Amino acid sequence: xxxxxxxxxxxxxxxxxxxxxxxxxxxxxxxxxxxxxxxxxxxxxxxxxxxxxxxxxxxxxxxxxxxxxxxxxxxxxxxxxxxxxxxxxxxxxxxxxxxxxxxxxxxxxxxxxxxxxxxxxxxxxxxxxxxxxxxxxxxxxxxxxxxxxxxxxxxxxxxxxxxxxxxxxxxxxxxxxxxxxxxxxxxxxxxxxxxxxxxxxxxxxxxxxxxxxxxxxxxxxxxxxxxxxxxxxxxxxxxxxxxxxxxxxxxxxxxxxxxxxxxxxxxxxxxxxxxxxxxxxxxxxxxxxxxxxxxxxxxxxxxxxxxxxxxxxxxxxxxxxxxxxxxxxxxxxxxxxxxxxxxxxxxxxxxxxxxxxxxxxxxxxxxxxxxxxxxxxxxxxxxxxxxxxxxxxxxxxxxxxxxxxxxxxxxxxxxxxxxxxxxxxxxxxxxxxxxxxxxxxxxxxxxxxxxxxxxxxxxxxxxxxxxxxxxxxxxxxxxxxxxxxxxxxxxxxxxxxxxxxxxxxxxxxxxxxxxxxxxxxxxxxxxxxxxxxxxxxxxxxxxxxxxxxxxxxxxxxxxxxxxxxxxxxxxxxxxxxxxxxxxxxxxxxxxxxxxxxxxxxxxxxxxxxxxxxxxxxxxxxxxxxxxxxxxxxxxxxxxxxxxxxxxxxxxxxxxxxxxxxxxxxxxxxxxxxxxxxx
Amino acid sequence: xxxxxxxxxxxxxxxxxxxxxxxxxxxxxxxxxxxxxxxxxxxxxxxxxxxxxxxxxxxxxxxxxxxxxxxxxxxxxxxxxxxxxxxxxxxxxxxxxxxxxxxxxxxxxxxxxxxxxxxxxxxxxxxxxxxxxxxxxxxxxxxxxxxxxxxxxxxxxxxxxxxxxxxxxxxxxxxxxxxxxxxxxxxxxxxxxxxxxxxxxxxxxxxxxxxxxxxxxxxxxxxxxxxxxxxxxxxxxxxxxxxxxxxxxxxxxxxxxxxxxxxxxxxxxxxxxxxxxxxxxxxxxxxxxxxxxxxxxxxxxxxxxxx
Numbered sequence: 001x002x003x004x005x006x007x008x009x010x011x012x013x014x015x016x017x018x019x020x021x022x023x024x025x026x027x028x029x030x031x032x033x034x035x036x037x038x039x040x041x042x043x044x045x046x047x048x049x050x051x052x053x054x055x056x057x058x059x060x061x062x063x064x065x066x067x068x069x070x071x072x073x074x075x076x077x078x079x080x081x082x083x084x085x086x087x088x089x090x091x092x093x094x095x096x097x098x099x100x101x102x103x104x105x106x107x108x109x110x111x112x113x114x115x116x117x118x119x120x121x122x123x124x125x126x127x128x129x130x131x132x133x134x135x136x137x138x139x140x141x142x143x144x145x146x147x148x149x150x151x152x153x154x155x156x157x158x159x160x161x162x163x164x165x166x167x168x169x170x171x172x173x174x175x176x177x178x179x180x181x182x183x184x185x186x187x188x189x190x191x192x193x194x195x196x197x198x199x200x201x202x203x204x205x206x207x208x209x210x211x212x213x214x215x216x217x218x219x220x221x222x223x224x225x226x227x228x229x230x231x232x233x234x235x236x237x238x239x240x241x242x243x244x245x246x247x248x249x250x251x252x253x254x255x256x257x258x259x260x261x262x263x264x265x266x267x268x269x270x271x272x273x274x275x276x277x278x279x280x281x282x283x284x285x286x287x288x289x290x291x292x293x294x295x296x297x298x299x300x301x302x303x304x305x306x307x308x309x310x311x312x313x314x315x316x317x318x319x320x321x322x323x324x325x326x327x328x329x330x331x332x333x334x335x336x337x338x339x340x341x342x343x344x345x346x347x348x349x350x351x352x353x354x355x356x357x358x359x360x361x362x363x364x365x366x367x368x369x370x371x372x373x374x375x376x377x378x379x380x381x382x383x384x385x386x387x388x389x390x391x392x393x394x395x396x397x398x399x400x401x402x403x404x405x406x407x408x409x410x411x412x413x414x415x416x417x418x419x420x421x422x423x424x425x426x427x428x429x430x431x432x433x434x435x436x437x438x439x440x441x442x443x444x445x446x447x448x449x450x451x452x453x454x455x456x457x458x459x460x461x462x463x464x465x466x467x468x469x470x471x472x473x474x475x476x477x478x479x480x481x482x483x484x485x486x487x488x489x490x491x492x493x494x495x496x497x498x499x500x501x502x503x504x505x506x507x508x509x510x511x512x513x514x515x516x517x518x519x520x521x522x523x524x525x526x527x528x529x530x531x532x533x534x535x536x537x538x539x540x541x542x543x544x545x546x547x548x549x550x551x552x553x554x555x556x557x558x559x560x561x562x563x564x565x566x567x568x569x570x571x572x573x574x575x576x577x578x579x580x581x582x583x584x585x586x587x588x589x590x591x592x593x594x595x596x597x598x599x600x601x602x603x604x605x606x607x608x609x610x611x612x613x614x615x616x617x618x619x620x621x622x623x624x625x626x627x628x629x630x631x632x633x634x635x636x637x638x639x640x641x642x643x644x645x646x647x648x649x650x651x652x653x654x655x656x657x658x659x660x661x662x663x664x665x666x667x668x669x670x671x672x673x674x675x676x677x678x
Numbered sequence: 679x680x681x682x683x684x685x686x687x688x689x690x691x692x693x694x695x696x697x698x699x700x701x702x703x704x705x706x707x708x709x710x711x712x713x714x715x716x717x718x719x720x721x722x723x724x725x726x727x728x729x730x731x732x733x734x735x736x737x738x739x740x741x742x743x744x745x746x747x748x749x750x751x752x753x754x755x756x757x758x759x760x761x762x763x764x765x766x767x768x769x770x771x772x773x774x775x776x777x778x779x780x781x782x783x784x785x786x787x788x789x790x791x792x793x794x795x796x797x798x799x800x801x802x803x804x805x806x807x808x809x810x811x812x813x814x815x816x817x818x819x820x821x822x823x824x825x826x827x828x829x830x831x832x833x834x835x836x837x838x839x840x841x842x843x844x845x846x847x848x849x850x851x852x853x854x855x856x857x858x859x860x861x862x863x864x865x866x867x868x869x870x871x872x873x874x875x876x877x878x879x880x881x882x883x884x885x886x887x888x889x890x891x892x893x894x895x896x897x898x899x900x901x902x903x904x905x906x907x908x909x910x911x912x913x914x915x916x917x918x919x920x921x922x923x924x925x926x927x928x929x930x931x932x933x934x935x936x937x938x939x940x941x942x943x944x945x946x947x948x949x950x951x952x953x954x955x956x957x958x959x960x961x962x963x964x965x966x967x968x969x970x971x972x973x974x975x976x977x978x979x980x981x982x983x984x985x
Contacts, residue, residue, distance in 0.1 A: 169743050218718050218758075218772040224806070226722040226775045230782065231810040251723035258726055282720060291739045292727050375958045382736075415953055421898045423913075426948030430974055431981030434937035469938065515937075 056129040060139040063122035070118035074111065081105035096346075115153045119146055155185045162194055166201065174198050225251065234259035246272065246279030253283070257292070262387045266293060294383040295392055301379040302399065308371040313364050315351035319344075320371050355565045355602075359546050373403040429583075436512050437467035439531055439580050440490065443589035448493040452486055461530035463579035468516065468524040475527035483526035487517045490587055500590035502577035512585040531579050553578050570598035616640070630656040636667060718758060718772070722779050725751040729782060734863035734870070735902050738786075752783040766799065774805040781814065788864060790822040817861055824848045825868065839879055845872040870900050877912065886920045907957035911966060914950030917943050918973055925980050935984060947973060 085101040126143040129135050135143060162177035178198055182191045221240065225248065228237035234255035249272050257265035272283040290297035312320035350356070380396040380403075387393060415423055441463045445453040456478060458464050465471065466478075466486075478486070491513050493499030494506055501509040520526050546562055553559045557578070558571045570576075573595040580586035595613035608625030619634040635651040638644045648667040654660070728739045728747050739747045759776050769777075781796030797815035800807050824845070832838040846869060853865035873896045880889035893913045900906060921943035928935035948970060955966035 218762075218775075222717065222719050223770075223772045223775050226718055226779070227771075227806050229719075229722050229726050230775065230778050231807060247717050247719045247723075251719045251726075254723035254726050258730065279720065282724070285742055286724075286727065288742065289727075289739065291731065291736070372956065372958070374956070378958070415949075416898075416901065419898070421894045423946050423949040423953070426945045427952055428948040428970055428974065430944060430948065430977045432941060433935075433981050433984040434941045 056134045056139075057136075059125045059129060060135070060142075063125045063139075063142070066118040066122045066125075070116040074108070074116075077111070078105065078108040081108050096349075115149055119149065122146060123150060151184050155181045155188055155191070158184070159188070159190050159194055162198070166194070166198060171198065171201055221248075229255055232258065246275065246277045250279045250282060262294075263390055266295065269293075290379075294379070294386045295390070297379040298376075298383045298392055298396060301376040302395075305371060305373060305376045309369070312369050312371050314361055315347060315356065316360065316364065316369075319347045319351055353565060355562075355567075363543065363546075370403075373399075377403045434515075436515075437465050437470050437581070437584055438509075438512055438516060439463055439465050439584055439586040441577070441579060441586075441588040444490070444493065444499050444587050447498060447589045449486055449489040452482060452489070456482060456486075456528070458528065461532070463531040464528050465531045465581070466516070466526060466528050468519045468526055471527045471529055475529040478526045478528055480520055480525075483520045484517060487513050487520070487526075494587070498590055499587050502580045502586035502588050503582075504585050509585040509587060531581075566600060566602045568598055568600040570596045570600075572596040628657040630654070634665075638667060718776065718779075721751055721754045721758070722775075725779060725783060729786065730860050731786075732863045733786065734866040735904055737904055746787075748783045748786040752780060752787065755780045755783065769803065771805055774800045774803050774807055778807045778811055781811070781818075785814075785818055785821075785861070785864070788825075788867070790818055790825050794818045794822045817856065817859075820852060820855075821861070821864065821868075824852060835879070835883060839876070842872055842876050842879055846876065866903075870896070870903055870905065873899065874909075874912075877916075881916060881919070886916055886923065890916045890920070907954045907959065907962045907966075910950045910954035910957075911962070911969065914947045914954065914966075914969060917947035917950060918969075918976075921947060922976070925984075929983070937984065940980075944973070944977060 081101060081104040085098070085105055088097050088101050123143070123146045126135065126139065126146070130140065130143045158177045158181035162174045162181065165171070165174035165177060174194075175198060178191060178195050182188060182195065185191060225237055225240040228234070228240055229251060237252065237255040249268065253265050253268035253272065256262075256268060266287070269283045269287050273280055273287055287293050287296065290300065308320045351361075376399060380399045383390065383396045384393060384400070415421055442453070442458070442461060445458055445464070453459070456476070490499065491510060494501065494510055494513075500506075504512075516526065546560075546567065552561070553576075557575060558569055559576055559578075560567075560569050562568070573591065573593075575588075576596075577586055577588050580588075593613055593615045595611065597609075597611050599607075599609040601607040606626060608623045608630075610621060610623035610625075612619060612621040614620075617636045617639055620631075621633075622629070622631045624630075631654070633653045636644075637651050638647045638649050644667060649664045650667045651662070652665045653662040724747065731739055741747055741750055755776050759773065759780070762773060762776075764770070764773055777796050778800045781793045781800065784790075784793035784796060794815055797811045797818060800811035801815050802808075803811075828841060832841065849865055849868040849872060853862055853869055856862040856865050873892075877889050877892045877896055880886070880892050890913065893909065893916055897906065897909050897913065900909065903909070921940055924933075924935060924940050924943065927933040951966045951970045951973070955963050955970065957963055957966070
């Protein structure tokens with residue numbers, strides 16, 4: 001390490017130490033946090049006994065104590081958050097953790113002025129003496145201060161409740177809450193604002209009782225004008241509409257709209273919406289109505305679709321679905337909104353993964369990834385229906401053509417075949433109950449049932465598929481006795497650890513054997529046919545391996561695969577079951593020593609080549625990477641002793657340029673196996 | 679170093695994605711809703727904007743606070759009429775206009791009987807709207823007749839089925855007759871409603887295979903309907919019920935469980951729910967996903983029980 005770096009490190013450590021010391025000092029001097037808070041029942045008992053405690057001064061003192069306790073608790077919260085932040089900063093915790101600590105600190109500071117349960121209790125203690133006029137001047141001042149704070153909180157809750165009720169359209173509830181809030185705090189500006197909004201809503205919701213035009217007198221021109229509108233005589237309606245009357249202009253625009261002159265009608269609505277009168281408000285509502293204003297709906301959907309597409313290209317489905325919170329035009333600082341932002345931030349952080357940026361994102365752009373376009377299709381269709389010659393018609397047609405092509409290509413979206421409804425197969429993977437086909441390698445048959453395999457003529461293929469259904473008609477039938485014997489031998493091989501399951505777990509493969517056995521015993525015929533391994537992977541398969549996290553087999557039995565951020569090319573000794581079928585139980589011979597040559601890289605940019613070998617679950621691995629050669633040996637001693645359940649540890653020895661290290665390590669596979677057993 | 683690199687990568691993405699956000703909400707740019715002038719003209723204008731809506735393919739229009747525009751218009755018209763408070767024999771032209779508008783709103787609310795009565799009142803008046811109302815009444819009376827409830831309770835389930843089939847045929851005929859008219863979407867909604875009733879009838883009678891077939895027919899003939907996603911959920915439920923029935927019978931040793939047939943039923947149930955989960959309405963998507971989860975949980979139990 002260079003002297004400058006050493007100096008910087010020391011300085012950093014000194015700063016962290018000073019920060020922690022300052023925080024602890026603050027905690028000790030300012031906090032005076034109590035080790036144990038009084039029990040709730042004690043508090044209740046004190047309150048019950050309060051009237052009997054005698055002098056008003058005692059109660060005043062108790063009230064002050066309660067307030068001091070609350071103040072100390074707040075200081076303790078802030079101190080604790082500050083210390084937490086300092087410690088996390090010194091340990092170099094992730095930015096999210098730092099933000100979390102900073103958030104807790106901020107919450108503590110913001111909560112400083114919040115009303116506490118202690119204040120509530122103090123107010124209750126002081127109230128009887130305050131009413132009786134027995135308080136001295138300072139205590140009286142304290143009581144009034146507490147009463148004002150209580151009123152403020154109550155008003156705030158009432159106004160919040162009123163706002164919610166107003167949003168939910170519960171005008172009566174909102175009215176009660178606002179009236180009560182204004183009684184408590186007559187000069188409240190938020191209360192006045194809410195009252196204005198409430199009255200406006202009440203006026204709209206119950207116009208007949210307030211609006212002068214709802215009087216029995218309907219203007220003479222209205223009768224003939226409304227008649228013309230109702231019988232769709234729109235040209236006459238326009239002639240009858242008196243000039244300079246907002247209502248008539250509104251109705252005239254509606255007539256235009258219905259007569260098919262939608263562009264002109266919408267323009268008229270827009271012009272009317274510029275004004276301030278009631279009709280202008282209605283015009284604005286009409287323009288906001290996506291059902292009436294198809295252009296609005298189309299614009300909204302195009303905007304949403306293009307945003308989703310950009311986000312999807314960048315981060316896939318998850319970011320496309322949830323990242324829109326970041327693009328909202330309205331910034332909302334509520335708790336829900338902040339939580340949504342936090343979730344979106346995490347997604348974006350995931351997006352910034354080099355593997356995503358280098359492989360996934362370009363692949364999505366190359367494959368022209370598109371989000372669900374049903375809403376945009378509906379908006380475009382509706383636009384063309386309402387305004388076939390409108391200014392956005394070409395745009396709508398372009399989108400329809402684009403979306404139509406994608407949707408029709410997807411079987412999952414269209415369950416119709418030649419006009420008939422046919423459900424495709426489910427994509428949800430669910431627990432199977434029917435006997436499945438079973439793939440068995442010739443090596444496995446040779447190892448465990450050589451005579452039977454010879455008798456059945458199971459030769460000349462790398463593997464064979466067994467099953468009582470789902471095989472072609474020409475598949476060879478196996479006599480029941482031989483079938484049962486073969487299935488039993490395969491089960492024995494798995495139990496004896498001379499055969500191994502591929503793809504699925506041992507328990508799943510044994511269960512598949514059991515079900516097949518039961519079927520044969522029930523009279524079904526076991527059939528068998530050779531399994532020709534898949535041909536070598538093409539370019540598309542490589543793409544799938546890298547982008548879709550599948551596995552592709554290439555020349556020389558080398559398989560290319562990706563798991564999360566780790567890309568690996570390996571060649572397993574004795575093969576890796578390339579004859580196996582997806583989602584199908586598969587049995588292969590198990591070598592005493594399994595091993596593989598591999599090359600791998602990950603999101604950190606670390607790359608290496610090496611070899612690994614395993615024997616009875618002990619693993620030896622040698623890797624040559626950017627940091628030089630490295631070897632590791634893992635000995636599952638607890639597993640060998642059969643005490644993994646109690647002591648899930650294994651011994652690990654590492655040898656590299658950094659030196660030699662040895663020690664115990666938690667055997668994580670033990671936990672996985674336990675979970676699997678459950 | 680890793681964190682610095684992450685931050686360096688995240689920051690431009692964050693800036694890029696949040697760049698579009700604005701503070702319009704706080705800038706007070708939105709127009710607050712203002713008191714509205716609910717004159718007869720305005721109510722009629724608002725109603726007229728939605729009279730030609732295709733309510734079969736799209737949801738009925740709602741006000742900004744989520745209320746049905748036709749129900750709101752009807753309520754306002756009723757208020758105007760109540761304020762005028764004229765007995766029917768003393769009605770003036772304005773009252774007939776209100777009544778005619780009421781008829782139109784009632785028609786869109788599928789209250790055909792009330793709508794027909796409203797049009798008949800106007801038709802009999804000899805007012806300006808008389809001819810239009812008589813013409814309208816003629817169409818809506820057929821709708822009212824087709825939607826009349828049975829005079830007596832059904833004597834048997836079969837009688838109910840025959841009634842349902844009759845209604846489907848009747849409404850199909852009306853849908854053909856009103857082709858190109860605004861009432862066609864109403865007739866199509868009625869056909870669909872009775873087709874749903876038919877599916878329900880089979881399901882109630884434990885004839886799940888026929889219910890499934892009937893539901894598939896419902897989906898085939900209502901491909902454009904706004905309720906397509908709901909029909910998919912219904913189909914998924916029927917497949918899931920069939921699967922559950924098969925498993926229950928096997929548990930009670932009433933019948934042997936054919937695992938392949940059982941799995942096919944479960945597969946189709948999942949498939950129907952998956953298609954419903956692609957609907958653009960979030961509520962329906964959530965409903966479909968919750969059913970997928972429920973069926974998955976059930977299936978896990980079955981897999982453990984099946985010998």
